[in-house]
Amino acid sequence: MYTELSSPTDLTPENPLWVGAWWIGFLGAGAAAFLISFPILGYPQQLPGSQRYVVMRVSEAHQVKDDSHKPGPDFGKTIKDLPKSVLMLLKNPTFIFLCLAGATEATLITGVSTFGPKFLESQFSLSASEAATLFGYLVVPAGGGGTFLGGFIVNKLKLHCSGVIRFCVLCSLLSLISIFIFLISCPNMPMAGVTAPYINSVLWENSLNLSAACNVDCGCVQDHYSPVCGADGIMYYSPCYAGCSGTYTEHDNGKKVYQNCSCIASNMSMDGELAVSGKCSSSCQKMSLVLAFTFTVILFTFLCSIPALTATLRCVSDSQRSFALGIQWILVRTLGGIPGPIAFGSMIDISCLLWQNQSGQKGSCYMYQNSAMSSYMLIAGLVYKLLGLVFFLLALLLYKPPPVSPASSVDKASGGHSVKGSQGETLMSSLSNPS
Structure with a gap:
């Protein structure tokens, strides 16, 4: 969807000028996080029975x-x-x-x-x-x-x-x-004037030069970037730089097809001098x-x-x-x-x-x-x-674990953890006998 839902536009997602409705994702994620916070608030500060595991856990602090x-x-x-x-x-x-x-x-x-x-x-x-x-x-x-x-x-x-x-x-x-x-x-896909020369171009120094004899009279400007794929398999900066006339027809998939493109090499087929909006498909x-x-x-x-x-x-x-x-x-x-x-x-x-x-x-x-x-x-x-x-x-x-006591080693062998010190014994006793 376009970034402004109420504004109609003739741009398509394939157009480099297209701006999607990026803000909808933030609204959805924010609303979901807000709703999830309510059940999280229902949890107590400590889950029932957690103190027993706190006492049994052996510290691994450095x-x-x-x-x-x-x-x-x-x-x-x-x-x-x-x-x-x-x-x-x-x-x-x-x-x-x-x-x-x-x-x-x-x-x-x-x-x-x-x-x-x-x-x-x-x-x-x-x-x-x-x-x-x-x-x-x-x-x-x-x-x-x-x-x-x-x-x-x-x-x-x-x-x-x-x-x-x-x-x-x-x-x-x-x-x-x-x-x-x-x-x-x-x-790279060949682009005329960027990575490939224009057809019948006399000079080509492998440098950026979008102008050629076939589009010199078109008055093209670089402010509007709208790549098209020519029938010759070469991309062009815009229909204007491909030397296309202003008339076009709608293709079956909704893409614009530009006609009478003077920079595109003519061939014997009916697709000669045509250009389709968008980038050329890669064969990679x-x-x-x-x-x-x-x-x-x-x-x-x-x-x-x-x-x-x-x-x-x-x-x-x-x-x-x-x-x-x-x-x-x-x-x-x-x-x-x-x-x-x-x-x-x-x-x-x-x-x-x-x-x-x-x-x-x-x-x-x-x-x-x-x-x-x-x-x-x-x-x-x-x-x-x-x-x-x-x-x-x-x-x-560099990690230095705490020393392992004999009692904890025996308890570890039995599948559990030992409780060290009189404080742990007192707390375990109170947990097992609340009265």
């Missing part, structure tokens, strides 16, 4: 050498504990590197989600709507399935903190291998391979999201869990989510061949060099995936 920074039972309940709490988190290298790993993963996720449709659109000569829809078919099952499967695996295997981080290392390694799919690229047969490996990259990236969150909760003390999550999300958004699209966009813009001209200023990019675009996507993906892998490895190597 051990700090300085005992003066160990939190007490009332730690974190006042604002005075804020500086000390921050200092404790800064002295936890596992937490710090898990935050940095989350930031690099967020950079990759936001960058690829923003420019992934643009990559598919350029490589396979798709319309913006087709590329966005196709990319959505990848992200929803891969992202949602990976998130669910990651939590299921950790719960099924009953992994401890170090085991969870090892699982994140494995997922990062597999997604790093899959990122090499960006080595594949499809050749690599789409299935690219989609399969892109699905793999997204799957393994989201597969470690819940395990990484689980490792963060376990490597800090119970009294710091909420505060640690808040600090982590600030770092992830600041270092990853916000600069991700900026970093990817800056790299991809280098491969642009044809810029929008807005009163002498650069606007959007109309056409990319496919091979260069793939190379820059590969470089960006490798950099952030390698950083994420290194951060997960450092979090694993």
Whole structure:
């Protein structure tokens, strides 16, 4: 649907000037989140029986050498504990590197989600709507399935903190291998004056020159970009730059067919000197391979999201869990989510061949060099995936679990966890005998 529902327009989703109703998705998601909040408000602060599991759980918090920074039972309940709490988190290298790993993963996720449709659109000569829809078919099952499967695996295997981080290392390694799919690229569709010469053109220096003898009298301007596919298999910047007259007929699929195009080579068939609105279809047969490996990259990236969150909760003390999550999300958004699209966009813009001209200023990019675009996507993906892998490895190597007592070892062998100290025994006794 067009962005303004009440405004009629003759544009189609294949037209580069088309703007979809992007705001409807935000309204729907906001309304759904608002409705879901009501049943969530119905939950108590603690679920019935949860105290028993809190007592039985053995702490896996990273051990700090300085005992003066160990939190007490009332730690974190006042604002005075804020500086000390921050200092404790800064002295936890596992937490710090898990935050940095989350930031690099967020950079990759936001960058690829923003420019992934643009990559598919350029490589396979798709319309913006087709590329966005196709990319959505990848992200929803891969992202949602990976998130669910990651939590299921950790719960099924009953992994401890170090085991969870090892699982994140494995997922990062597999997604790093899959990122090499960006080595594949499809050749650019020929566009007259950009990547291919005009027919019967005398001079061609492989540089941008949209004007030719066949359209010099048409008075064309670059402000209106509306690509058409000629019967000769070459794209043109607009019907005007293809030398077409103003008359057209409607095609069966709703696309405009322009006639009497002087820049298109005439042939013996009836389709000579005709141009159809939209880009020419790509003959590249690599789409299935690219989609399969892109699905793999997204799957393994989201597969470690819940395990990484689980490792963060376990490597800090119970009294710091909420505060640690808040600090982590600030770092992830600041270092990853916000600069991700900026970093990817800056790299991809280098491969642009044809810029929008807005009163002498650069606007959007109309056409990319496919091979260069793939190379820059590969470089960006490798950099952030390698950083994420290194951060997960450092979090694993620097993690110091608490010492295992003989009692907990015996209880672990029997399938449970021991309760340490007289406080735990008293609480367990009160739980089993409320009177």
